[in-house]
Structures are given as C-alpha cells and as structure tokens.
Amino acid sequence: MLAERVRRSTQPRILLTGATGYVGGRLRNELESRGHSLRCLVRRPESLLGRAGPLTEVVRGDVLAPETLRPALEGIDTAFYLIHSMGSDGDFEESDRRGARHFAAAASGCGVRRIVYLGGLGSPGAELSPHLRSRHEVGELLRSTGIPVLELRASIVLGSGSLSFEMIRSLVERLPVMITPRWVDVLAQPIGIDDLLQYLVEALDVPLAESRIVEIGGPEAQSYGALMREYARQRGLRRLMIRVPVLTPHLSSLWLGLVTPLYARVGRKLIESIRHPTVIRDPSAAELFSIRPLPVAESIARALCEDDRQTAATHWYDALSSAGEPRSWAGVRFGNRFIDSRTVTVAASPERAFGPIRRIGGGNGWYAFGWLWTLRGFLDLLVGGVGVRRGRPHPDELRVDDALDFWRVEEFQPDRRLRLSAEMKVPGRAWLEFVVEGSAAGSTIRQTAIFDPVGLGGLAYWYLIYPLHALVFAGMLKGIAKSALANGVALEEE
Numbered sequence: 001m002l003a004e005r006v007r008r009s010t011q012p013r014i015l016l017t018g019a020t021g022y023v024g025g026r027l028r029n030e031l032e033s034r035g036h037s038l039r040c041l042v043r044r045p046e047s048l049l050g051r052a053g054p055l056t057e058v059v060r061g062d063v064l065a066p067e068t069l070r071p072a073l074e075g076i077d078t079a080f081y082l083i084h085s086m087g088s089d090g091d092f093e094e095s096d097r098r099g100a101r102h103f104a105a106a107a108s109g110c111g112v113r114r115i116v117y118l119g120g121l122g123s124p125g126a127e128l129s130p131h132l133r134s135r136h137e138v139g140e141l142l143r144s145t146g147i148p149v150l151e152l153r154a155s156i157v158l159g160s161g162s163l164s165f166e167m168i169r170s171l172v173e174r175l176p177v178m179i180t181p182r183w184v185d186v187l188a189q190p191i192g193i194d195d196l197l198q199y200l201v202e203a204l205d206v207p208l209a210e211s212r213i214v215e216i217g218g219p220e221a222q223s224y225g226a227l228m229r230e231y232a233r234q235r236g237l238r239r240l241m242i243r244v245p246v247l248t249p250h251l252s253s254l255w256l257g258l259v260t261p262l263y264a265r266v267g268r269k270l271i272e273s274i275r276h277p278t279v280i281r282d283p284s285a286a287e288l289f290s291i292r293p294l295p296v297a298e299s300i301a302r303a304l305c306e307d308d309r310q311t312a313a314t315h316w317y318d319a320l321s322s323a324g325e326p327r328s329w330a331g332v333r334f335g336n337r338f339i340d341s342r343t344v345t346v347a348a349s350p351e352r353a354f355g356p357i358r359r360i361g362g363g364n365g366w367y368a369f370g371w372l373w374t375l376r377g378f379l380d381l382l383v384g385g386v387g388v389r390r391g392r393p394h395p396d397e398l399r400v401d402d403a404l405d406f407w408r409v410e411e412f413q414p415d416r417r418l419r420l421s422a423e424m425k426v427p428g429r430a431w432l433e434f435v436v437e438g439s440a441a442g443s444t445i446r447q448t449a450i451f452d453p454v455g456l457g458g459l460a461y462w463y464l465i466y467p468l469h470a471l472v473f474a475g476m477l478k479g480i481a482k483s484a485l486a487n488g489v490a491l492e493e494e
Helices: 002-009 022-033 066-073 092-109 130-143 163-174 193-202 224-235 249-259 264-274 296-313 350-358 370-382 455-484
Strands: 014-017 038-042 057-060 078-081 114-120 149-154 177-180 212-215 240-243 332-334 337-346 407-413 417-422 428-439 442-453 490-493
Touching: 014 022, 022 038, 022 193, 038 066, 057 066, 066 092, 078 092, 092 130, 114 130, 114 193, 130 149, 149 193, 163 224, 163 455, 193 296, 224 240, 224 296, 337 455, 350 417, 350 428, 350 442, 350 455, 370 455, 428 455, 442 455
Parallel strands: 014 038, 014 078, 038 057, 078 114, 114 149, 149 212, 177 240
Antiparallel strands: 332 337, 337 442, 337 490, 407 417, 417 428, 428 442
16 A cells, blocks of 8 residues: 555546546546556545545545635646536536636646646537536636646537437437427537547547647437437337427427426527537547547447446435435436335345345245235236246256246356346346345345336336335345245334
C-alpha cells in the first residue's frame, strides 16, 4: 500500500468534475481501475461515500461558488469538465456561463496544464438549440484563459442508464404504436458509452500544444427513429411509427414525460437539441485517437447486455429500503425490470440453510403450493414450453447449466448463491435467485424474483400475475426456512 501511494504521488494528478453524473461516474471507475491519481470535486461529498475508490480524494466544491475551486485545483495537472445544467429549472445558460468562467479562472490561477471538456456536436454555423449553444459557449469560456482545452463533441450516447437510451427504451417498450414528429428522422452520430469513456481516457495523453475541438461519434449517422427500430428488433418487438407533420417541442416533452422517465423540462431541452443534425464533419479524431467506435447495433446490444451484467452482479437488496419503508405494490422498479425480494432469518449455519435451496425442484418440489407449480408447468406445455417434465438431473447436486423443471441454473455457488433463469414461456425474461449469508442470529436467506418485461404484454403479465407470485414466493421462502431447521421455526421474516 505504501509503494502504491508513492507511485500515485508521482503521477500527474487529475481533477474530475461531474463525478456523480452518468458519464462522470463511469469515468471515475475507469480512471480508478487504471491507477490514476484522482481528486473528485462534488457539491456533496457524502454522495460518493462507499462509491469512490479508497485512494480517490473527494473534496467539496461548486463551480458556482468560486471560493471553493482553488483548493480543489491546487496541484492538478489535468481537469475534466463534465458539468452542464440541463436539468436546471432556472436560466441554465447563465448558470453554465458563470460556472465555466469561475472554473477557467481558478484553473489558470492554479497552473492547470490541460482541461478536457465534453461538449455537444452541432455545426457552429447552424441554428443551434439553447442547450447546444450553451455547450459550445462553455467550451469558448474554458479556452478564454489560455489553458489548452481539448473539447470532445459528441451526440447521442448509447448505454444502459444514459438519457437518450432510456428514452428510446421506454418509448419502444411501452408504445406499440407511436405518433412520431419530424425530429425522429433528423440524423445524429450515436456513440456507445464504452467508446466515449475510451476517448476521455486517451484525452489525457493526446498531444495538445493549444486548444482543440475534436468531433467524436460512431461510424454511422442514424436518426432516433432508426435507433428505436433497431432497439425493437433486438428486443423482438413489432412497432408501428406514424409520422405527423407538427408536434412542438413543448408537446413532445409533455408526451415524453408521460411515457418515459424524462421529466418535461429535460425532455424539451433534449428535443430542441435533436431537431438539428448532430453529425461529424471533421474526421480528425481518427488521427488523434486509437479508438475505432462500434456500430450502432453493437452499441445497443452492449447496453442490453450491461443490463444483464447488472442483474447478475447487483445485490438487489441494496436498492431496497433498509429503513423499513413499505415495498411498493408489485415490487421495486429497477431500470426496466421488476424486482420482488424478501428475506427470512433462521437459526442455522449457512450450509444448513442452503441445503433446501440446493435440493429445490424436481421430485423435491418447491416447498409450497405444489399444485400451482404443476398447473403452471401444464399451462407452459400447452403453449409449447418445456413444462416441469424435465425435473432435475440429481436430487441433491447442482451444476451451472443444469435443467431444473422449467428453469436453468445460471449461477451456483455452494452454500452461498443459486440463480435460476426461466425457460418457461413468458412475455419477457425472468430469474429467481437465492442468497444465503451468515448473520449473528444464524443465516439470512434472501429470495429475489426478477422480471424483464417485453412490451405492454410483459407489463400486463407482471401486474396480473403478481398477487399469485407474492403468495407462492412467500410460501416457498417459509417452506425453505422450515426445511432448514430441525424444529421448523424461523426467527425473523421481512
């Protein structure tokens, strides 16, 4: 650890602003994984508690409070400026202007050698939206003190959790028929989030004698309409788009607010920005950077796979209330997925608590409402599914990829975790996971059902079947706890 600290102390130090945002948060992880000496400027340091790496320095500051900037910029070699006020309900252009001026002045006074700024694509000679105009103005203000600024201009960012991707996801998943205005046909140059992060990382070492603007994006120009059609194709959805000649940004933003996670003012600013083409006109990025961005179809596929990785890696109980707040009806919504999670604590070792889980299904049954599981299997057979006739290969042993009735073992950690992927016919994808952890009282068993709906049919299926699922899963967990104990007594249930 001492050697690591010494090595990091000799590295050029990096300041990251926007570290709690979508791009900034991912860039923070990327820089930490590469061992960079990092300092994060945030308004609320507690927001990075437990998220920033152990060697990352977190300081309190705000670009609108200039007195807080000099302490954050002292000793900094390169500063990433990833701040904009798109979600502000006030004069976001004036806020962006003041913040850029304050930051540029403080960076100049502290001897910062380079600023890397993420701006927006758009031809300077065109009629730009207020949002894009502000992004360009921020770049000009950062350059005003003479510090070399590398301004990367990007268009639509495709990645799980990005503003544009979540808008596309929500529209396609929820609307079989879409009334689309003219802006869905305007060309943009989307870039995958992984490619964008690589550009930002490489920007640390790009030769930069003076300020420079570099346009970045994927290899192809695509409209939002084309992106929605590609998303629908990969999700197996059929969607009809009906063009209308007039739909103002205000009406469009209200429409987006109804059917997507975007609230109206953000939606309006986004739509105003995409009413004009945002495509690459200067190809110099290919000469400066080693990155060869992925095509749109692969970027969308990666975004969907990222959802799967999060589902596999995330402890869903971290997203649930630990303060005893009531669970919302039909479970917790996490991204596009529904999560229904419950726990029980038993006076048994983890090995003993996991035993009934290891033996679940097949001839051992599902510990509660066996007739309902049989009925579900019969209905699955009627619609061409696998039913429950497959059973399980061994009554007491499991391995990854084993068939287990109409489930498949996706992950198996002995005495710790079992994750099943559904192979029954459902309008979406489903998983059932069990995790056992030792506790002061013995062991805590957490059971989590996860459903990724496809279209309106998937949403309807989840809401209609949820009361039955809640009954069956609650009974199953009680049955597992009872089987884990010699006397059949569970100590505490949540």
